[in-house]
Amino acid sequence: MRDLSAARSPPLVSANTTLRALAPATRYILRGGPHVRAAAEQALGTRVPGNACRAFVSGERAVLWLGPDEWLLISPQASAAAIAALLGAALKDLPHSLVDVSHRQIALSVTGPKASALLAAGCPLDLEADAFPVDMCTRTMLAKAEIVLWRTGTEEFRLEVWRSFAAYVSQFLDEAARGII
Amino acid sequence: MLLIECPYCGERPEPEFVYGGQAHIVRPPQPQELSAQQWADFLYQRDNTRGVHAERWRHTHGCGRFFNALRDTTNDHFLATYKVGESPPTGLRVPR
Amino acid sequence: MIASLRTLSGGRIERSRVLRFSFDGRAYLGCAGDTLASALLANGVHLMGRSFKYHRPRGVLAAGSEEPNALVAVYRDAGRYTPNLRATQVELYEGLEAQSQNRSPSLAFDFGAVNDVLAPFIPAGFYYKTFMWPRGAWQTLYEPRIRAAAGLGRAPLEADPDRYARRYAHCDVLVVGAGPAGLAAAAAAAAAGARVILCDEQCEFGGSLLADDAAAPQLVAGRPALQWITETRAALEANPRITLLPRTTAFGYFPHNLIGLNERLTDHLADPPGELPRERQWQVRAREVVLATGAIERPLVFPGNDRPGIMLAGAARTFLNRYGVLTGTRVVLVTAADAAYRAALELQQAGVFIAAIAEARTAGDSPCIEQARAAGIPVLTGATVLGTSGRRRVNSIRLARLKHGEVSETHTQPCDLVLMSGGFTPSVHLFSQSRGKLVWDARLQTFLPGAPAERVRSAGACRGVFALEAAVADGAATGAAAAREATDPSRTGVRPAAALSRGAPAADASSTPADGGPGFAGALPQPRGAHARAFVDWQNDVTTRDLALATREGFRSIEHIKRYTTTGMATDQGKTSNLNALGIVSRTLGKDIPQVGLTTFRPPYTPVTFGSFAGFARAQLFDPVRTTPMHDWAREHGAVFEDVGLWKRARYFPRGAEDMHAAVGRECLAVRNGCGIFDASTLGKIEVVGKDAVAFMNRLYVNSWTSLGVGRCRYGVLLRDDGFVYDDGVVARISEERFHVTTTTGGAPRVLAMMEDYLQTEWSELEVWLTSTTEQWAVIALQGPNARRVLAALIDIDIAAAVMPHMSVATGSICGVPMRLFRVSFTGELGFEVNVPADCGPAVWQAIWEAGQALGITAYGTETMHVLRAEKGYIIVGQDTDGTVTPEDAGLGWAIGKSKPDFVGKRSLQRPAMTSPDRRQLVGLLTADPATVLEEGAQVMAEAGARAPTRPLGHVTSSYYSAVLGRSIGMGLVSGGRARMGETLHVPTPSGDVPVQVAPSVFYDHTGARLNA
């Protein structure tokens, strides 16, 4: 029998000097109460944000607050099984939900001095550094698509986009770049 | 495009929200014990307020939470937003 | 000749950069820095348009965006044709082609001008009175004629090839208007450290100061005004927290301090780069707004006041000082305000002969009058105007004095330019749009901003502070205050803290009528019994007579008078006319202006292109186009796609010259006889996880879930609390505490939202959580008698019928890819649905495709899926249901968990109306002629020949040709349908009634033997 486990076809996206697709990753949605947060923190060795709209990064792992009982875990592609095992053991006795969404969405990177100006073509949030500082993350809208927007650097944003919206979001940013970058 | 204060995320633009109808209408715990009229009232009777209106919003494209708001329908200003299960801040009461 | 209409020097035009342009096909020369209006005037062209109703010849009235007359079209190519532009705002570029509007065949000779002669027969309201009879004539005669005659410019017929951009922006202080007050406000706010956006509709900042005589400048902060503008602008430009937006109109003020700006990026360029957007619409959320929108000069209302060559005094100043254009050679000024004297004196300075000044006010003590007389200009005080003459350009004016309503003296003055000024009207449009209260200021005789409803302040002339020095000081103080409040750390929310308590900031000591007011609102007095026509609203051709008629006919509210006469309802929204109309009505009714009321200002301030609102949302970016992981494979294999919500789904895969009918017939038979492969990835998927997962599912869905074992699936039906079917789908129990719920393709977001609603607001005690997995999985359906054989060779689990019966689920892997395998069927055949992580979908699909070749695997699309499910009587929510269908109606009563005490919708199902035997029930419909395929949506009638108003029994919901049955099949919702088995009903069609027999809705394999194979 053939082994196709490495044959991945991520959605195609437009790219330009400001916009590019990031590598595939392992992603989990963790949902549960405060006990779950504490236990997950311990198991992962990564802070799990309790404050709204915060992301914590530790090494290659990141945990993003999406809601008061909802976190997005992102780690390298190869770590899928390890994370599931780790959390599965640690949260065994706590009511929670852990769901693999690695393929549900893809990551886009928007970088450069015009990054926030470009995003402002479709995102109604204030992206000024004091209103949307580094390590802030949130679900929001980019034009007609929902995204998770995470500021990873002063001039660097990571967008998590459901895969069927990736083409739209990247084409939108490519069009919006005219006259901006 | 209104600016709405999500009790979890703070002030956010309206496109992130979905309106959820009148607030503080609790689903009867024992629907079978209700008369047809009582059940119909629960399903269909809503206020059409000129002035302060208690209503539900969901921060759908944000934290995903439902919450309650007091909004003056004459000028679209929000007097308060508060979490499900909470009462409005002191000094304000839910109109009925 | 042409050169003589330009001043020798001065102005803000570049005299050395000569530009060629054309108007109505005639070639002219202008200068860089000209507007179309100033360039035409420099060429001696005053006639620029025809009026809307009477087709009267018209020239420019104003020099800015308030211009009501000179509406032109600018032509670049067939797609780039912009009608209804104000010539006073069109910046000249090399090769500009402009056309006049509302005339036929030419501007100078216009057939429509017959309306002017017929004017006595078409007064205000004539539309309402005339076209009422005969009844049928409206559609056949009146409307087509009116449509042909009405309107201003024509719309281009081709698609707009330009690009339009959108930008969301946020700032501490938005300043609207970059005149003296606005510039000062922006500078002060910037100095306080605020994030500022400053916009102005003109190409240059400076506002009213741009119309100043540079040779005799006013001083601002001790410097010549133009120097102050340049320096202030440069300082703002150097500040990274300031955004400067020239050519940008603040067109709308929306709730919570959201202001719409339209920035025009390329309209002024001779050769706009095609890759750049033409316009960018800004949606600015400002913590504080400063309106510095200035004031607009009021025309005077007198007979014959609309001829070309009659314009506002300030406009003539602007053309003279800013554009270096002499708008006339022999001038009469009619005024009721001091500011206008400057125009006469400056024109005289430029060598123009000022024949006379008619001062409408009787008081002769204004220093301006002395100044004019000292300059040798005769001034007639207490004057009025009886009329003007000149067809395409004014050539004389009849001035007069009245005594007790009788003419006491008249003076006829030959002239080629009449200037007029009734004073200035503060531009409160945006303030009013923000729902702020306007208050009448008796001293200035105008409306001023009162109590705000948003966090907004007004500064300068727009709140009645007219004098330059005072306006600059007002701007600076307002800008500083706005910055202070915007950056106040204790500030919360968008509600204006003061709005509820603070009264109107009534015109205070700094409001100085000396330069602006009070002026005159209304019509200049006419001798008793005079019936001359004096225009109030230039663009909509509303005259004093129309207003008088409206009041005679009993209209009292200005809102009613406005609609009856159409005054103020043209594209300029009465910028130059509203206050005069109010003045006239107030005098006629003998009521004060505030009692007559004020009409509402609405967005947009000036017209905005549709492109600006569309923004990026056009062509491929109109909506997201969602595609599945296997989309490319389908495209490469010739799929015809259909839109399902935002998704593109393969509808069928035609081979060779096949049409849909042939392709679908072939695909259906392939599934029934061999094996079909189908992309089901768009189905909604929700992972329901937690220790209360079963309890949650029990409360939500009609079914009973407690008895569903791990590894088994069940068809779930979801109602709303009103008892009507909301969604359906297969639900699999993956583990004790984990369900894999599927929804319809379109229903995924709303089902998830409904689940979250109940969890968060009704059953928050349940420990269960939801995660959308719609896009996590690629779903490959393999259906048909050969499905098991195709699949078995690729996977690592046993799928023998005994191990994996119909409605079961298992996890394993396919070609090394982790898989959730469902044994389910929406076709009635032995079937599987392979769920694999989405990125792996294409490779797994290809592997199955190759493995199936020997067994005749056939790709099928949604159309075939629809036929196959209909042959089995499986419903599609939203097609066979419509939001008024109960489970019992749809034949799904069996799914209800009868012993459950409650579930969403249960109580409603017991309401009397929900159990009536007459309810529309889903049944099969078989046409007598097996080749006839009913039209979906067609009515079903009890009697042959019955038509509306006879009530139909129901309607056809699904209808197809079934290849395997060799006949058409249909389903419909029919009143009392299940009790009508065997009855013949009738479906009216355009070609006659089609008799149909009511039948069970399962047409194929009634025992389900194939399903359980």
Ligand SMILES: [Zn+2]
């Ligand atoms: Zn929120």
